Amino acid sequence: MNSLAEARPVAAQAMLKVKSLSAWYAESKVLHGMTFDVREGELLTLIGRNGAGKTTTLRSIMGIVRKRTGSINFSGQELIGKRTFEIARLGIGYCPEERAIFSSLSVRENLFLPPVLREGGLSDEALYATFPNLKARAGSQGTKLSGGEQQMLAIARILRTGSRLVLLDEPSEGLAPVVVKEIGEIIHGLKAQGFTIVLVEQNLRFARQVADRHVVVENGKVVDILTNEELSADMGRIKTYLGV
Amino acid sequence: MFEGISTQLLFGQLLLGLINGSFYAMLSMGLAIIFGLMNVVNFTHGAQYMLGAFVAWLLLNHLGLGYWYSLILAPIVVAGFGMVMERLLLRPLQNLDHLYGLLATYAVALIVEGLARYQYGSTGLPYENPISGGVNLGFMFLPYYRLWVVVFSIVTCIVTWLLIEHTKLGAYLRAANENPRIVETFGINVPKMMTLTYGFGVGLAALSGVLAAPIYQVSPSMGSSLMIVVFAVVVIGGMGSIMGAAVTGYMLGIIEGLTKVIYPEAASVVIFLFMIVALYLRPAGMFASKESV
Numbered sequence: 001m002n003s004l005a006e007a008r009p010v011a012a013q014a015m016l017k018v019k020s021l022s023a024w025y026a027e028s029k030v031l032h033g034m035t036f037d038v039r040e041g042e043l044l045t046l047i048g049r050n051g052a053g054k055t056t057t058l059r060s061i062m063g064i065v066r067k068r069t070g071s072i073n074f075s076g077q078e079l080i081g082k083r084t085f086e087i088a089r090l091g092i093g094y095c096p097e098e099r100a101i102f103s104s105l106s107v108r109e110n111l112f113l114p115p116v117l118r119e120g121g122l123s124d125e126a127l128y129a130t131f132p133n134l135k136a137r138a139g140s141q142g143t144k145l146s147g148g149e150q151q152m153l154a155i156a157r158i159l160r161t162g163s164r165l166v167l168l169d170e171p172s173e174g175l176a177p178v179v180v181k182e183i184g185e186i187i188h189g190l191k192a193q194g195f196t197i198v199l200v201e202q203n204l205r206f207a208r209q210v211a212d213r214h215v216v217v218e219n220g221k222v223v224d225i226l227t228n229e230e231l232s233a234d235m236g237r238i239k240t241y242l243g244v
Numbered sequence: 245m246f247e248g249i250s251t252q253l254l255f256g257q258l259l260l261g262l263i264n265g266s267f268y269a270m271l272s273m274g275l276a277i278i279f280g281l282m283n284v285v286n287f288t289h290g291a292q293y294m295l296g297a298f299v300a301w302l303l304l305n306h307l308g309l310g311y312w313y314s315l316i317l318a319p320i321v322v323a324g325f326g327m328v329m330e331r332l333l334l335r336p337l338q339n340l341d342h343l344y345g346l347l348a349t350y351a352v353a354l355i356v357e358g359l360a361r362y363q364y365g366s367t368g369l370p371y372e373n374p375i376s377g378g379v380n381l382g383f384m385f386l387p388y389y390r391l392w393v394v395v396f397s398i399v400t401c402i403v404t405w406l407l408i409e410h411t412k413l414g415a416y417l418r419a420a421n422e423n424p425r426i427v428e429t430f431g432i433n434v435p436k437m438m439t440l441t442y443g444f445g446v447g448l449a450a451l452s453g454v455l456a457a458p459i460y461q462v463s464p465s466m467g468s469s470l471m472i473v474v475f476a477v478v479v480i481g482g483m484g485s486i487m488g489a490a491v492t493g494y495m496l497g498i499i500e501g502l503t504k505v506i507y508p509e510a511a512s513v514v515i516f517l518f519m520i521v522a523l524y525l526r527p528a529g530m531f532a533s534k535e536s537v
Contacts, residue, residue: 062429088431100426104418112412113419114430161430 093158265497266397290467296453326446368461482529
């Protein structure tokens with residue numbers, strides 16, 4: 001099924017291997033044995049309906065959801081059992097769905113809050129070149145920005161830390177089409193710069209424009225994995241999963 | 245209204261109010277910092293203040309180390325005690341209801357005070373004034389030590405505020421205050437930060453205790469009698485608002501002092517009357533940000 005993807009130049013070795021991942025919120029089991037991998041330099045989406053377990057998957061990778069079994073291997077290191085800050089220090093950046101811009105911090109403080117953990121992150125100049133709006137509004141309170149600007153800030157701040165893998169949770173959510181397009185271009189640019197990206201999306205059109213492969217999630221399980229070409233060739237297949 | 249009130253009395257009480265306010269400010273600032281980051285209502289704060297004074301007394305009487313050494317050493321010693329307490333007692337309670345932290349810190353306060361009373365009795369121990377003398381300002385006599393306390397406390401509050409509002413470390417603290425989980429995803433060891441923050445808040449309490457030693461008696465109950473007012477200050481200022489806590493501390497000290505001149509009978513309740521009015525007008529506290537209302 002993945003022969004196409006494996007032939008792609010991007011299909012280097014797996015950077016992140018998720019195997020039989022189950023996760024719980026308190027007593028309720030949300031993930032039921034997720035298995036997929038993310039290759040170096042790849043842009044992978046997790047798509048599926050609301051409540052399918054996409055966000056929980058990212059939160060499990062980051063260790064925000066503590067109760068989890070199975071294996072999450074990042075560049076040879078097992079993440080299960082590690083604390084969130086230890087996982088982040090291995091080089092994983094996380095942009096949460098709620099964006100989590102800090103209202104008691106200025107835009108500049110928000111942007112420079114995450115410490116540089118390793119080399120290879122964007123320089124301050126490159127960052128401001130990619131996000132000119134943030135420079136213009138550096139002194140404002142973080143939450144005074146528009147939704148789109150807050151989203152850009154939430155992405156921008158994890159790019160200077162040197163993280164090689166970035167997890168983006170629904171960056172297009174609740175934004176106007178023109179802003180979604182802008183964010184799509186930014187994500188495209190990040191991929192071109194060598195970032196490996198896992199993107200949680202419900203917006204199929206948006207996902208198609210940026211992704212290499214798509215992992216379809218349903219009821220806390222992976223039900224299908226398709227390349228972007230396969231997706232474009234057979235939209236019916238995915239629409240049955242998403243129920244659209 | 246001020247007719248018949250001597251300026252001597254007025255300024256005397258104003259100074260006293262400012263002194264009390266200095267302690268209210270420093271103590272409530274520590275409480276606000278701890279509450280802001282950890283959501284712990286630190287009922288041990290008064291006992292930690294008392295410990296600061298006791299450590300100063302012990303250093304002087306057993307090791308011969310004077311006031312100026314104590315000003316540095318006592319907060320470090322008591323902060324160390326606080327950090328051990330945070331790791332062993334508060335961290336396991338972190339994910340439970342606030343009430344557990346409140347009860348646990350209250351229990352520690354009772355134990356520490358009880359031990360101090362058992363060892364040293366409830367009458368206070370004297371601590372020599374390190375800066376004797378004063379200056380006659382014409383309208384009043386100003387003891388140098390009291391001037392030192394007011395200036396030192398104002399400087400401490402401003403430095404603490406600058407540290408929190410204008411440094412990277414402070415930005416971590418403010419961010420973790422809002423959303424500790426996300427701050428942790430940036431690779432920051434938030435649990436360690438909590439331990440250090442608790443230590444810092446406790447250190448501030450102990451520092452106040454050292455400052456207080458030469459003015460008040462060093463006694464086991466010196467903290468608990470002050471804490472009721474300090475909690476009122478924090479509530480009025482807005483839980484977790486650092487500047488609010490400090491400004492309210494000085495303000496209430498002065499209001500209390502003035503009340504002693506104008507209508508002495510009300511002096512012990514004026515702060516609580518003020519609290520009722522302030523909370524009626526601004527339920528989240530006078531300096532709380534809009535979001536938390």
